[in-house]
Amino acid sequence: xxxxxxxxxxxxxxxxxxxxxxxxxxxxxxxxxxxxxxxxxxxxxxxxxxxxxxxxxxxxxxxxxxxxxxxxxxxxxxxxxxxxxxxxxxxxxxxxxxxxxxxxxxxxxxxxxx
Amino acid sequence: xxxxxxxxxxxxxxxxxxxxxxxxxxxxxxxxxxxxxxxxxxxxxxxxxxxxxxxxxxxxxxxxxxxxxxxxxxxxxxxxxxxxxxxxxxxxxxxxxxxxxxxxxxxxxxxxxxxxx
Numbered sequence: 314x315x316x317x318x319x320x321x322x323x324x325x326x327x328x329x330x331x332x333x334x335x336x337x338x339x340x341x342x343x344x345x346x347x348x349x350x351x352x353x354x355x356x357x358x359x360x361x362x363x364x365x366x367x368x369x370x371x372x373x374x375x376x377x378x379x380x381x382x383x384x385x386x387x388x389x390x391x392x393x394x395x396x397x398x399x400x401x402x403x404x405x406x407x408x409x410x411x412x413x414x415x416x417x418x419x420x421x422x423x424x425x426x427x
Numbered sequence: 428x429x430x431x432x433x434x435x436x437x438x439x440x441x442x443x444x445x446x447x448x449x450x451x452x453x454x455x456x457x458x459x460x461x462x463x464x465x466x467x468x469x470x471x472x473x474x475x476x477x478x479x480x481x482x483x484x485x486x487x488x489x490x491x492x493x494x495x496x497x498x499x500x501x502x503x504x505x506x507x508x509x510x511x512x513x514x515x516x517x518x519x520x521x522x523x524x525x526x527x528x529x530x531x532x533x534x535x536x537x538x539x540x541x542x543x544x
Contacts, residue, residue, distance in 0.1 A: 358531035369531060404472055418472035
């Protein structure tokens with residue numbers, strides 16, 4: 314069964330460093346998403362991406378964040394200068410089309426900023 | 428604004444019993460979808476079941492069913508014959524379905540379910 318994959322599973326970085334989180338969505342899916350979950354808190358939407366551009370983003374997704382689909386398979390989230398409060402689990406998700414279609418999640422990348 | 432409320436922070440249930448996890452929602456959208464996800468201790472987010480607001484029948488997926496009461500704005504998850512492997516966090520989520528709406532999932536705070544042997 315096709316699934317969303319994410320690498321790395323765990324990333325430790327120093328405050329101020331740049332990190333790139335990688336995702337490979339399900340191959341025939343067209344919509345891609347990033348969410349984050351700070352430990353013990355709700356899941357929060359960051360950004361959605363369709364047709365090589367951002368379709369929607371939250372207040373969390375400020376200038377420190379960017380997304381890219383550098384090739385036909387990868388979908389990346391870059392945090393330019395990490396802060397302590399960026400420590401969280403980051404989930405990538407994809408859906409076949411928009412509307413009510415189910416978003417399937419990857420296993421997550423746990424980012425720890427020291 | 429859309430909002431999801433899960434009032435049960437934690438639940439203990441005996442193995443093989445049925446369990447109902449509560450979810451109420453608030454939205455001004457006429458067309459929306461409701462989702463349940465399971466998050467085991469390993470951290471991944473697993474899709475369980477989906478209910479569209481215009482679906483006349485309650486959704487079912489194996490041991491999972493969704494008790495959808497539109498007038499009450501509730502979408503409770505029912506797990507029949509619970510198993511030890513059902514121990515996890517369970518999240519209710521919602522999104523609008525109309526074109527040009529926000530497609531992001533809005534999440535509840537989750538319910539931690541522990542199945543006792």
